[in-house]
Amino acid sequence: MPPTLDALAHDALVLPPDQRAAVAYRRLVSVEPGPEPGAEAAWDAEITQRIVCFDSGEAQPVPAAEVFDRLHQIGPDQSWAKGVSL
Secondary structure, rough: OOOOHHHHHHHHHHOOOHHHHHHHHHHHHHHOOOOOHHHHHHHHHHHHHHHHHHHOOOOOOHHHHHHHHHHHHHHHOHHHHHOOOO
């Protein structure tokens, strides 16, 4: 009979932290869906287009400090806005 979820969880929790992390990673990978067909090619095309826009001056860089200031204004209580200052 296969082990129960409770037994597996108990056994995993007594492992050292690095081994618990390895078990968690393996379990997560086992249930993640694979990439969608064509996704990598679509991202490659998107990246190429963004580089072309940047190189041509069509897209302008925004300093990180300005980006974080804008994010803080949008949602000052969000976790991504806490403790960020440049």
